Amino acid sequence: MGTFVLTKDLLMILSPLILLQVSLVVYCGILIFKEGVQNLNRGTWFLICLLVNVIGPVVFLLVGRKEVQ
Amino acid sequence: MKFELQKELRYALRSGRILILFASLLFLALLTPIMLKVVLPQVLGGQVSDLMTMTQLDCIQSYLGDVFEIGGIVIAFTLCGLTASELQGDTWLLPVCAGKRFGHMVGAKLLVFGSLLVILPVATLLVDYLYSSYLFGFQVGVSAVLISGILQSIYLIFFLSCLIMWGVLTRKPIPTGFLTLATAYGIQVISSLFGIQKWTPSGLLTHAMELNPILDSSLWIPLVVTVLLIATTIRITTSKLKCMEWSTRSAQ
Numbered sequence: 378m379g380t381f382v383l384t385k386d387l388l389m390i391l392s393p394l395i396l397l398q399v400s401l402v403v404y405c406g407i408l409i410f411k412e413g414v415q416n417l418n419r420g421t422w423f424l425i426c427l428l429v430n431v432i433g434p435v436v437f438l439l440v441g442r443k444e445v446q
Numbered sequence: 447m448k449f450e451l452q453k454e455l456r457y458a459l460r461s462g463r464i465l466i467l468f469a470s471l472l473f474l475a476l477l478t479p480i481m482l483k484v485v486l487p488q489v490l491g492g493q494v495s496d497l498m499t500m501t502q503l504d505c506i507q508s509y510l511g512d513v514f515e516i517g518g519i520v521i522a523f524t525l526c527g528l529t530a531s532e533l534q535g536d537t538w539l540l541p542v543c544a545g546k547r548f549g550h551m552v553g554a555k556l557l558v559f560g561s562l563l564v565i566l567p568v569a570t571l572l573v574d575y576l577y578s579s580y581l582f583g584f585q586v587g588v589s590a591v592l593i594s595g596i597l598q599s600i601y602l603i604f605f606l607s608c609l610i611m612w613g614v615l616t617r618k619p620i621p622t623g624f625l626t627l628a629t630a631y632g633i634q635v636i637s638s639l640f641g642i643q644k645w646t647p648s649g650l651l652t653h654a655m656e657l658n659p660i661l662d663s664s665l666w667i668p669l670v671v672t673v674l675l676i677a678t679t680i681r682i683t684t685s686k687l688k689c690m691e692w693s694t695r696s697a698q
Contacts, residue, residue: 390483394473397476401469431469438462438465438466439523442462
């Protein structure tokens with residue numbers, strides 16, 4: 378297995394994924410601190426959204442978002 | 447019917463279901479070219495990766511496979527509460543008392559979420575097409591990609607009709623998700639084992655994977671079978687809804 382070096386080209390290739398993750402974290406962060414959460418506390422949900430790439434925000438939107446009445 | 451459509455559209459927007467589906471499919475569309483271009487050569491090492499030359503065609507085929515395998519799980523558990531939660535929470539009681547027809551209620555769900563399952567996979571497939579062409583170069587025509595996207599979307603509408611049917615039959619969201627996945631994967635496995643993909647909805651996925659720019663006559667059989675299966679599941683759903691007892695509340 379080769380060594381993994383983060384070059385400028387690689388960063389360019391990864392930029393759409395990074396952009397997707399950042400926009401989801403920002404959107405979920407606004408929901409967490411504005412609307413409220415369920416099942417876990419706000420801090421834990423924010424950490425899940427921040428650290429688990431894309432799956433974290435998706436799981437939050439599915440089970441962590443305060444139910445809309 | 448107009449009010450049912452508005453209600454479903456409002457639910458799709460407010461509950462974030464559209465965002466979940468879009469983000470998941472977009473993630474797969476962006477991840478697949480990166481995996482094949484960057485991660486796979488790093489994992490395999492120099493000599494082995496030289497033997498395997500990946501193309502845009504491989505990339506799009508890999509994405510289509512991912513949508514069926516991983517995207518299917520996301521779609522199943524995102525939309526598993528579509529009918530099951532409504533029945534569990536007795537929220538269909540008022541429309542039923544107001545004289546709304548079951549066909550319209552189920553049809554609105556199928557129309558709104560079916561349209562979503564056409565627009566989102568085609569849009570993300572185009573993203574995958576453009577991103578893979580940036581990394582690998584153009585090798586496939588856009589018409590072939592659009593035809594594949596539409597075939598996959600028709601399969602996903604069948605998937606949605608299964609979700610609606612199992613939701614009404616079980617009245618529980620999580621079992622609905624698992625039963626729908628069992629149905630979709632079961633059909634795929636059985637049709638692969640017995641070589642009858644031409645006669646099942648899986649045939650649409652096989653055609654989609656070929657990325658053929660011309661629609662050939664062999665496509666009609668899986669297309670007709672899929673449409674018939676969608677009609678059958680909707681018929682079962684409305685029949686079951688008509689047989690339900692609406693005057694008693696479900697157990698808390």
